[in-house]
Amino acid sequence: MLTEELMQDARKYLMDTYARYPLALVRGHGTKVYDVEGREYLDFLAGIAVNVLGHCHPKVTLALQQQAQQLIHTSNLFYTEPQVRLARVLVEHSFADKVFFCNSGAEANEAAIKLARRWAHAKDGAGRYEIVSMVNSFHGRTLATLTATGQEKVQKGFEPLPEGFRHVPFNDAAALSTAVTSRTAAILVEVVQGEGGVQVATPAFLKACRDISRERGALLMLDEVQTGIGRTGKLFAYEHFGITPDVMTLAKGLGGGVPIGACLATDDAAKAFTPGSHASTFGGNPFVCAAALAVLEVILEDKDILGQCARSGEYFLKGLQELRGRCPAVTAVRGLGLLIGVEVALDARELVHDLRKRGILANATSEHVLRFAPPLVVTTAEIDRVVATLGDVIEARR
Ligand SMILES: *Cc1c(COP(=O)(O)O)cnc(C)c1O
Numbered sequence: 001m002l003t004e005e006l007m008q009d010a011r012k013y014l015m016d017t018y019a020r021y022p023l024a025l026v027r028g029h030g031t032k033v034y035d036v037e038g039r040e041y042l043d044f045l046a047g048i049a050v051n052v053l054g055h056c057h058p059k060v061t062l063a064l065q066q067q068a069q070q071l072i073h074t075s076n077l078f079y080t081e082p083q084v085r086l087a088r089v090l091v092e093h094s095f096a097d098k099v100f101f102c103n104s105g106a107e108a109n110e111a112a113i114k115l116a117r118r119w120a121h122a123k124d125g126a127g128r129y130e131i132v133s134m135v136n137s138f139h140g141r142t143l144a145t146l147t148a149t150g151q152e153k154v155q156k157g158f159e160p161l162p163e164g165f166r167h168v169p170f171n172d173a174a175a176l177s178t179a180v181t182s183r184t185a186a187i188l189v190e191v192v193q194g195e196g197g198v199q200v201a202t203p204a205f206l207k208a209c210r211d212i213s214r215e216r217g218a219l220l221m222l223d224e225v226q227t228g229i230g231r232t233g234k235l236f237a238y239e240h241f242g243i244t245p246d247v248m249t250l251a252k253g254l255g256g257g258v259p260i261g262a263c264l265a266t267d268d269a270a271k272a273f274t275p276g277s278h279a280s281t282f283g284g285n286p287f288v289c290a291a292a293l294a295v296l297e298v299i300l301e302d303k304d305i306l307g308q309c310a311r312s313g314e315y316f317l318k319g320l321q322e323l324r325g326r327c328p329a330v331t332a333v334r335g336l337g338l339l340i341g342v343e344v345a346l347d348a349r350e351l352v353h354d355l356r357k358r359g360i361l362a363n364a365t366s367e368h369v370l371r372f373a374p375p376l377v378v379t380t381a382e383i384d385r386v387v388a389t390l391g392d393v394i395e396a397r398r
Contacts, residue, residue: 001036029054029056031043031055043374050256052256052295054375075281086101128182129164133188140225191240220243223249224249227336228252232337232338235306323387330342338378340372342370346394
């Protein structure tokens with residue numbers, strides 16, 4: 001089907017929830033995707049930080065093929081080996097003792113919020129229930145997670161919102177200290193605000209999150225849905241900062257493209273859930289866990305993939321900073337590993353369209369911020385091409 005026809009049918013049959021680019025993709029390989037007409041694109045968004053190993057990585061594809069022939073789904077009324085093995089790998093490579101599996105980032109945060117409330121109620125009674133999160137954060141689209149999200153545009157029209165959420169400015173330890181009280185069940189924070197325009201937490205702020213939550217008897221919950229699984233050059237972004245949380249959520253990169261989320265916790269926090277207190281029919285089924293196991297196997301066995309991501313991220317940032325030096329329309333460049341934001345004094349959405357016309361996929365998190373989140377296996381030649389092309393499209397818009 002041609003792109004035009006597909007777009008017409010989409011308008012007719014799909015709910016109108018996405019502002020999509022006029023591009024229909026049919027195939028992907030590594031850092032490249034191909035449209036209906038056979039045109040090639042360099043994918044510097046990777047399904048919004050999802051395809052960490054690139055498209056159709058042979059080990060992920062093979063694991064899915066094999067699992068699909070063996071057992072796809074059983075429900076959580078039974079044990080399956082891929083789920084238990086995946087939990088073990090996550091526990092052995094993180095701060096956590098226990099894992100709960102679900103299907104998306106929102107669901108992982110929903111699990112974390114429910115866990116925090118039950119943990120706090122058991123410890124201090126029903127008066128401790130508040131979740132303190134950040135202005136400009138993003139935690140998902142369920143009612144609880146959109147309430148935790150510090151962006152009005154996500155909440156508008158869905159009132160009344162659930163009670164018990166408050167927001168403080170990101171990277172403001174003094175405001176956090178005032179907001180966290182004996183009513184606080186947990187602090188929920190992203191290590192890098194992805195949807196909020198690629199804002200990196202300062203080490204001092206994350207340390208304050210850790211210290212304040214501990215002092216006041218609340219949990220520290222990191223939303224690593226976007227930053228986890230190698231995106232920042234470490235398996236988990238908290239590893240850059242010398243702190244560990246009590247709870248962490250994962251999703252995007254975890255399955256290398258299949259829908260899976262996870263809520264990880266210390267034993268102390270995890271014991272708040274008992275049989276029947278939380279569940280998900282699909283959560284952690286053998287099919288998605290087989291994919292996630294393959295992703296983690298590649299990342300953990302190929303020791304240099306994280307180092308390569310860190311070096312590529314630095315190389316990309318340096319290239320963009322040089323661009324900023326000769327191009328006044330670029331007003332800021334920031335990021336960690338291969339999660340990178342470029343702030344521009346132009347319409348970022350128009351630049352995204354310009355880049356697409358030149359065969360490069362990225363997106364805009366807001367009117368003035370471009371986001372790049374390529375597969376971790378991106379090459380320096382590909383980065384050079386993106387920096388040069390960005391320079392060209394900005395120049396053409398001036
Ligand atoms: C994308 C994202 C979510 C929501 O994930 P979904 O899978 O879309 O529900 C939550 N938190 C962060 C930090 C994200 O980037």
